Amino acid sequence: MKDLFSRTLQTTIIFLVIGGIMALALGGYFSGASNVFTGSLVNLQTWFSTRFVAIQDFFTSPRDIASLRQRNAELEGEVADLQAQVIQLQQEVGETQILAALVDFERAHSENTYRAAAVIGRDPSPFLHYVIINRGSNDGILRGMPVVTNQGLIGRIDAVIADAARVELITDPASSVNVRLQNAETDASLVGSVTGDLTLELIPQDINVQPGDLVLTSGLGGGYPPDLIVGQVVNVRSRDFDLFQQATVQPVVDFNRLEIVLVIVNFKPVDISPLIPPNP
DSSP states (O other), rough: OOOHHHHOOOHHHHHHHHHHHHHHTTTTTTTTHHHHHHHHHHHHHHHHHHHHHHHHHHHHHHHHHHHHHHHHHHHHHHHHHHHHHHHHHHHHHHHHHHHHHHHHHHHHTTTTTTEEEEEEEEESSOOOOOEEESOOGGGOOOOOOOOSSOOEEEEEEEEEEEEEEEEEEEHHHTTTEEEEETTTEEEEEEEOOTTEEEEEEEETTTTTOOOTHHHHHHHOOSSTTTOOOEEEEEEEEEEESSSEEEEEEEEESOGGOOOOEEEETTTOOOOOGGGGOOOO
């Protein structure tokens, strides 16, 4: 009986204490203590979270760095491939534009028959001026045939093998082209040089030559067909005691950027040297 009373008393006291605590809590008496406890709990949780993240980063960083390096290498490879594609597309666009210009030139000068050829080699020597093309005797290419671009004359075939040919440029020291000045209506001789400069020689003193005058092939001598554009006069050198004037000519063709050329295959050069009397 005494034990039952004791347990009942304890239970009643516990309920009263709990009820009192709840009443005090509902009354807001524990808010300050609750805030302190909650803040401490949050700070403790933040401390543990920070340490956990640091430890996790310590163990995962090497793997992440290796992964990033691999991904960086993959991206660099993709960039290199894209750059190569861009360069290839630019080259294809450039070749297409050149071919279109050559087609237009061929249509505008339909009196000749042309064969397109790609430049596959250049002169490594500073004393000669020539290019190698990928057309030869198998393609009907013969020595002496003129070679042009859509801009104008570049030279003529100097040597031929089965699948390639050498083109002597008009800038070569051994080159000599019979030309005429369109505005002055007079003939002259255009010669190359070691430096690649073009000089107009044998201009009569009584001819009025001006910078900007257009220089065309004359067709004399049988080496080239007439009316192929060669260049323009840049300056004139005339002295009273000289028999002839001289002029510097700027070619219309950029010889450093030759890629595709046209060979005039229906022109058969004539060698008239045996008909020229020897000098006395």
